[in-house]
Amino acid sequence: MSKYLPKQSELVKEFEEKPSVLKGDYEGREWWEMPFEFREGNFCFPAKPEVIKDLGFPNPRKWQPTDDDWKLPDGWQKILKDAMKERLKKYRSLKLYLDSCVRCGACADKCHFFLGTGDPKNMPVLRAELVRSVYRNDFPMVEKILKGFAGARKLDEKVLREWYMYFYQCTECRRCSVFCPMGIDTAEITIMVREILQLVGLNNNWILAPVSNCNRTGNHLGIEPHTFVQNIESLVDDIEDVTGVKVNPTFNRKGAEILFITPSGDVFGDPGVYTMMGYLLLFHHIGLDYTISTYASEGGNFGFFTSNDMMKKLNAKMYHEAKRLGVKWILGGECGHMWRVVHQYMDTMNGPADFLEEPVSPVTGTKFTNARATKMVHIAEFTADLIKNGKLRLDPKRNDHLRTTFHDSCNVARGMGMFEEPRYILNKVCNSFHEMPENTIREQTFCCGSGSGINAEEYMEMRMKGGFPRANAVRHVREKHKVDSLVTICAIDRASLPPLMRYWNPGVSVYGLHELVGNALVMDGEKKRTEDLREDPMAGFEDGEEDED
Ligand code: SF4
Ligand code: SF4
Numbered sequence: 001m002s003k004y005l006p007k008q009s010e011l012v013k014e015f016e017e018k019p020s021v022l023k024g025d026y027e028g029r030e031w032w033e034m035p036f037e038f039r040e041g042n043f044c045f046p047a048k049p050e051v052i053k054d055l056g057f058p059n060p061r062k063w064q065p066t067d068d069d070w071k072l073p074d075g076w077q078k079i080l081k082d083a084m085k086e087r088l089k090k091y092r093s094l095k096l097y098l099d100s101c102v103r104c105g106a107c108a109d110k111c112h113f114f115l116g117t118g119d120p121k122n123m124p125v126l127r128a129e130l131v132r133s134v135y136r137n138d139f140p141m142v143e144k145i146l147k148g149f150a151g152a153r154k155l156d157e158k159v160l161r162e163w164y165m166y167f168y169q170c171t172e173c174r175r176c177s178v179f180c181p182m183g184i185d186t187a188e189i190t191i192m193v194r195e196i197l198q199l200v201g202l203n204n205n206w207i208l209a210p211v212s213n214c215n216r217t218g219n220h221l222g223i224e225p226h227t228f229v230q231n232i233e234s235l236v237d238d239i240e241d242v243t244g245v246k247v248n249p250t251f252n253r254k255g256a257e258i259l260f261i262t263p264s265g266d267v268f269g270d271p272g273v274y275t276m277m278g279y280l281l282l283f284h285h286i287g288l289d290y291t292i293s294t295y296a297s298e299g300g301n302f303g304f305f306t307s308n309d310m311m312k313k314l315n316a317k318m319y320h321e322a323k324r325l326g327v328k329w330i331l332g333g334e335c336g337h338m339w340r341v342v343h344q345y346m347d348t349m350n351g352p353a354d355f356l357e358e359p360v361s362p363v364t365g366t367k368f369t370n371a372r373a374t375k376m377v378h379i380a381e382f383t384a385d386l387i388k389n390g391k392l393r394l395d396p397k398r399n400d401h402l403r404t405t406f407h408d409s410c411n412v413a414r415g416m417g418m419f420e421e422p423r424y425i426l427n428k429v430c431n432s433f434h435e436m437p438e439n440t441i442r443e444q445t446f447c448c449g450s451g452s453g454i455n456a457e458e459y460m461e462m463r464m465k466g467g468f469p470r471a472n473a474v475r476h477v478r479e480k481h482k483v484d485s486l487v488t489i490c491a492i493d494r495a496s497l498p499p500l501m502r503y504w505n506p507g508v509s510v511y512g513l514h515e516l517v518g519n520a521l522v523m524d525g526e527k528k529r530t531e532d533l534r535e536d537p538m539a540g541f542e543d544g545e546e547d548e549d
Helices: 008-017 049-055 076-090 091-101 112-117 124-138 142-145 157-166 173-177 185-198 205-217 226-242 270-284 310-323 337-350 379-388 410-416 420-430 457-466 468-481 491-504 512-519
Strands: 260-261 290-292 330-334 375-377 406-407 485-488 507-513
Touching: 008 457, 049 185, 049 205, 076 091, 076 124, 091 185, 112 457, 112 468, 124 157, 124 185, 157 185, 173 185, 173 410, 205 310, 226 270, 226 468, 260 310, 270 379, 270 485, 270 507, 270 512, 310 330, 310 337, 330 337, 330 379, 330 512, 337 375, 337 410, 337 507, 375 379, 379 420, 379 512, 406 420, 406 468, 420 512, 457 491, 468 491, 485 491, 485 512, 491 507
Parallel strands: 260 290, 260 330, 330 375, 406 485, 485 507
Antiparallel strands: none
């Protein structure tokens, strides 16, 4: 167990015994008087000076949130206020979100971090109030209108520390925005605050180290092209061992019809690699003319958690590479924030990609008109279309050793409104699928508790607290339907949900959707199947004889 993680019984005891607004305990203090403290387990380590220097970001230095002196640059208040002013002018949405909250409280109990910690500053309304209180105090027009309004605060070091703590306890999941009658998106406020904190050197190494790697090598892990190829080739060998089929991915091949881009976690990390094996089997099954780039070797974009400029820069490599290789369009793998960036920002940031064609499935002829602007199709849409048109030979019994539920990734569900395609596929590739309760799925899905770049080992305690509502919903279907497999279409989820399940729901494993597709595909020339892609035995196939009923 991580040294940053208390035993489950200790966490539960703390929650039960500590007074908390969530349980109706009101201490009689105003929210801004509530104490907070940095301690092991509740903050991510700041970025290392060499990482900051590498990116050319300001104020590289060694410091820890527990230090008395944060070694802030001279004039840090002015730096932050100027940055805020600039953004309020540039982003009308931000001004609207700061101005229009009516404090109705509808969002208060909707945040997984509030539900997991009971800390009132994790209510979305108060998280935003951390900034609004300064905005109210320091911005001339607002000051004139609202002077004296309770809670107007100067930007001092205490406020800055609160910003650093609570804007990294928001995973930018947007669940709160679903319930806000004014349409306020607290995630946008978090994005802005994190961006301006960078300007005084307040950041997080788990975000900036991957950004620096991606900037240098094209992927978060900093893997160079030859190693990237070797890793996929070893997955090709694994596929052959399990299925007897030799798949033939190509790399950097000019003139291929489609460029396939997926998060690097699918190429290097367990259990993401099994999802990658699923993609490779699928593409072989349909004879897709595709290539994989060793330069645009990352679908994810931690620039999104850093600054708009960095997000734009890291995203640009996808179009550059598509142009260089002369493909017709781009197919994207299972990822969360990659798709929020693609769906909401890519076309306006780095488009229009007029050199690409409106995506058309070469197998079914379906036009993906929804991807007319970005020229990039989500793998779940692509596969659902193949199944709907009867182009895949599937045997769902090959997943009979799994009893599944589906976790909607926040960015794909709320960020792009994709609810049906993954469920459609799941229902076609396995026989046992059970939904979690209605108020925890689709648009109302609960975050894994580790998104937006806080998936760090040292943050384990907060991650287990923030992930508790999701884990609790999984526990419900585990108890009711004996679910043992949590399926997701996000690479961060595939990394963050396994420790969450081990902590709250031991016995539940995490799978990518296309891993299950890969298990179910009946391939030409395959050997008698007895094992799934993890080399776990498949129920009913033990003797290699498939039951044909
Ligand atoms: S965006 Fe998500 S994590 Fe952030 S305040 Fe809203 S519900 Fe909480
Ligand atoms: S739901 Fe919207 S308007 Fe109501 S308190 Fe929350 S942010 Fe403010």
